[in-house]
Amino acid sequence: MKSRRLDTLALVAGALLLWQALHWMVGANVISAPIATIARAIELLQTRSFWDHAVSTATAFGVASVIAILAGIVLGLWLGLRRFAGDVADPILGTLYSIPKITLYPLILLIFGLGISAKIAFGVIHGIFPIAIFTMNAVRNVAPVYRRTAQIMQLSPVTTGMTIMVPAALPEILAGIRVGTALTLLGTLIGELFASTAGLGFALIRAMDVHAVTDILAITTLLFAFAASVNTLLHVAERWVRHHG
């Protein structure tokens, strides 16, 4: 555990050094210095407008995540338990997962208009497929011997699902949620970049318009920190569940 923390520290230090080096190479017009950026980020954290944007993004991301997770898990469970449906859906899901969803954005805008629902919808379509795919595979990969054990113990299908199938599939489902929420955040932010009137993505575009390099990097750094925290949190949860395995 200790060496892992050291590794993380070394990684962060390395990234900062690289950043500083890039700053020296290309100049403050393109990349602001780490110290200046972090100072600006701390300043931003004390402004009202930053928090307005942050709340807007967080709301869209939160709602999109909840929808993507719930719908993805339900879809994945259903497809995982029905072999035929799963066989049919597998390539379709794979395709939907891999197409660049940005191409669907005009369509989303036409359906939902400018505003939070378009951002949410865009976040959801990024997150739902990986979660569904992971969940489907998780359920399919549950060792057959568990089902036999359940049958020998005369458990009902519902009891088998709740006490054996779901816990057995949980680590992989959590991995899906981790990947899915990361993509949901990506989708939400892309939505804000292109057509939005609020949110951190919107703030980023506005900073770009006025060429406020330090602001751009400060917001990016804060977003990065947020995404990394969510990811780490889910990673810890996944490891905890798995390690009880």
Next chain:
Amino acid sequence: MADTGGHISLRGVTKIFPGHEGHRDVHALGPIDLDIGRGEFFSVVGPSGCGKSTLLDILSGLLMASSGTATFDGKILAGTVPDGIGAVFQQDASFFWLSVWDNVAFGLRRRGMGAADVERRVKRALAFMGLADFAKAFPAQLSGGMRQRVCIARTLVLEPRVLLLDEPFGALDQQTRLLMGDELLRIWRETGATVVLITHSLDESAMLSDRVAVMSARPGRFIDTVTTGWPRTRDSRIVSEERFGALTARLWAKLREESILALGMTAEPTQSQFS
């Protein structure tokens, strides 16, 4: 643990899996006639794919026979698992998300048993299987042999009258297998349960069983049934006895041809310098 019951009877049992989309029906098993007495240790050896596991599924009630009747303590097995049957499989079936204690308590809790009774019986089962010190451990922290012990404890705690074992030590190394065999004999003696062991190991079947049935290549039928005549108090040291060698030799003589058939090879003439 079991005082009464544990009698199994098969009469003309066959299993035919219907073919799908132009594939022919698969005649997997039988006809088989079999009586396993209460408290008997009965083994089935046979070549790969001969229907051993199908037989076990019929004995457990998981599968229904295509024809013939299978009864357990006088009741017909009709595709549902009756009370009093426990099974341990080759694959690790320990629940990785539960501690050893919770694994063993699993079946009792699903039956709605009160906490005090659960605790009493889990404690006894853990002590019985030498797992008392590992109650809080998770399966991932245990060796393969220990995990299989957890599965056995989880089954025994339900006090089955019949213990069905499908290659339970198949994934373990030879030394562990021998020791687990001793443990199995102890379990069998102390619980009084009927044990049906499916194995492809001649040594294992010859050492552990009261009777060993040899199965043919598919469709699996019994081509020989050998009574070992070992005392009830036997253990793995009998492998050094002369009769053990004679037993395994007889089993192999029967099984060799079937294994050759199962492999799809043709039996070569039996003239050899060993005969």
